[in-house]
Amino acid sequence: DAGVTQSPTHLIKTRGQHVTLRCSPISGHKSVSWYQQVLGQGPQFIFQYYEKEERGRGNFPDRFSARQFPNYSSELNVNALLLGDSALYLCASSFNGVDQPQHFGDGTRLSIL
Amino acid sequence: GQSLEQPSEVTAVEGAIVQINCTYQTSGFYGLSWYQQHDGGAPTFLSYNALDGLEETGRFSSFLSRSDSYGYLLLQELQMKDSASYFCAVTGSGNTPLVFGKGTRLSVIA
Numbered sequence: 635d636a637g638v639t640q641s642p643t644h645l646i647k648t649r650g651q652h653v654t655l656r657c658s659p660i661s662g663h664k665s666v667s668w669y670q671q672v673l674g675q676g677p678q679f680i681f682q683y684y685e686k687e688e689r690g691r692g693n694f695p696d697r698f699s700a701r702q703f704p705n706y707s708s709e710l711n712v713n714a715l716l717l718g719d720s721a722l723y724l725c726a727s728s729f730n731g732v733d734q735p736q737h738f739g740d741g742t743r744l745s746i747l
Numbered sequence: 748g749q750s751l752e753q754p755s756e757v758t759a760v761e762g763a764i765v766q767i768n769c770t771y772q773t774s775g776f777y778g779l780s781w782y783q784q785h786d787g788g789a790p791t792f793l794s795y796n797a798l799d800g801l802e803e804t805g806r807f808s809s810f811l812s813r814s815d816s817y818g819y820l821l822l823q824e825l826q827m828k829d830s831a832s833y834f835c836a837v838t839g840s841g842n843t844p845l846v847f848g849k850g851t852r853l854s855v856i857a
Contacts, residue, residue: 665844667844667845669845669847674849674850675849675850676834676836676847676848676849676850677790677834677845677847678847679844679845679846682844690844724789724790726844726845728844731844732777732838732844734778734780734792734795734838735780735792735795736780736792736844736845737792738782738789738790738791739789740788740789741789
């Protein structure tokens with residue numbers, strides 16, 4: 635079975651632009667969570683979706699938004715990009731969102747110039 | 748809020764045993780997880796403790812004391828491939844699935 639897949643793997647943007655990152659969960663998993671990982675730090679929670687509804691939101695500005703589709707895939711959108719948004723964006727899936735383990739994708743490396 | 752403390756770096760010799768400690772402060776607690784992340788890779792799940800005590804999975808064991816808000820990851824028979832960052836993470840109350848510590852970078856030397 636395929637694991638969590640994320641696209642694109644790498645992305646370079648400039649300040650002020652917007653970006654859309656995509657995630658496909660493991661088949662059968664209904665929850666997707668998004669994390670931001672800055673170099674040298676642990677992943678920081680951004681959003682969680684379960685059954686297409688937002689279940690949780692971390693301490694991120696409104697420039698960050700997400701949604702989950704009927705097939706349980708998900709998109710993370712970031713508007714008005716700042717240099718500080720440069721990070722590895724990780725998607726994790728699980729059956730119900732609070733169960734363990736969370737299965738992570740390889741992430742999207744976003745660089746802002 | 749929730750916060751976790753773990754050592755930033757640990758160095759150990761191949762074949763030895765190493766323990767990585769984690770203390771946490773959280774409003775509500777469901778369990779403590781451990782994840783391994785190699786440079787450039789995704790975090791991969793190692794273990795999960797919801798109850799006090801020791802969980803063993805091969806060379807890796809994890810311990811939890813809820814009364815002390817403390818846990819540790821024990822790695823035995825260290826191998827060079829164990830060089831990676833190790834994160835403890837708490838599943839707490841509210842809708843936050845995982846809160847991660849800053850990670851412990853383990854270097855295994857010959």
